[in-house]
Amino acid sequence: MTPARRSRAAVTPADGASGCGSDAGLRALKCDGVIFDLDGTLVDTLEDLADAMNRVLGGEQAPVHSYATYKLLIGKGIRNLVGQALPPEKRGDETIVRCFEAMIADYGEHCLVKTRPYDGVAELVSGLRAAGAKLAVFSNKSDELTRRIVESLFGPGDFDVVMGAQPGLPLKPDPTVALLISARLGVAPSRMVFLGDSGIDMLTATAAGMLAVGAAWGFRTIDELVENGASIVLDHPLELLELRE
Numbered sequence: 001m002t003p004a005r006r007s008r009a010a011v012t013p014a015d016g017a018s019g020c021g022s023d024a025g026l027r028a029l030k031c032d033g034v035i036f037d038l039d040g041t042l043v044d045t046l047e048d049l050a051d052a053m054n055r056v057l058g059g060e061q062a063p064v065h066s067y068a069t070y071k072l073l074i075g076k077g078i079r080n081l082v083g084q085a086l087p088p089e090k091r092g093d094e095t096i097v098r099c100f101e102a103m104i105a106d107y108g109e110h111c112l113v114k115t116r117p118y119d120g121v122a123e124l125v126s127g128l129r130a131a132g133a134k135l136a137v138f139s140n141k142s143d144e145l146t147r148r149i150v151e152s153l154f155g156p157g158d159f160d161v162v163m164g165a166q167p168g169l170p171l172k173p174d175p176t177v178a179l180l181i182s183a184r185l186g187v188a189p190s191r192m193v194f195l196g197d198s199g200i201d202m203l204t205a206t207a208a209g210m211l212a213v214g215a216a217w218g219f220r221t222i223d224e225l226v227e228n229g230a231s232i233v234l235d236h237p238l239e240l241l242e243l244r245e
Helices: 046-059 067-073 078-085 093-110 121-130 143-153 176-185 199-207 222-227 239-244
Strands: 033-036 134-142 161-165 192-196 211-215 232-234
Touching: 033 176, 046 067, 046 078, 046 093, 067 078, 078 093, 121 134, 121 239, 134 143, 134 176, 143 161, 161 176, 176 192, 176 199, 192 199, 199 211, 199 222, 211 222, 222 232, 232 239
Parallel strands: 033 134, 033 192, 134 161, 192 211, 211 232
Antiparallel strands: none
């Protein structure tokens, strides 16, 4: 099976796509729930994250990075972002801890300056809710920040479960939290779509036995999504509604 980029005019699952059942044509995804990644999938957080990290780097007299570079660094949690953004000679434990604390403080104050839902996301969420699907958000961002962003940009009843990084729970691509969310929703993993923009999301979905659906509008490339197990790659959020019709 070789998934391919899908156009709005012809949205079909990859041949032989597994999980959530697949038929010919557009009436293929008969899923009962969707787990959304946050950064790069539901909302465009790139510039707020990059701006905050660059301010921290400036305070360390370290080189800053472009938005394009940050697209490759975001997705494994803020602590990992800090470690990767610092130059190698400044990656000592003490510096990483100090910069992580500074990043959390700065980003916490500026996480909603430029961050907005992607075009079509609000319509996708409302359409899925109207169709009776259970919806969740799962991010490697801290649980507090994840909840704050979701609560600020979406309605109070839009998502049944919202989970970010929490002590004692592994980050993606470990499937533990995805499976926990599936259980909380009361939906079998095989009936869940996992929609994300990174290879980590696709690996998480596959490990959890869910259908891995890639978001081409996010931070990573289509090649990364396909190479890490995407069964379907969508060009626009509303294509998921078309697949469920």
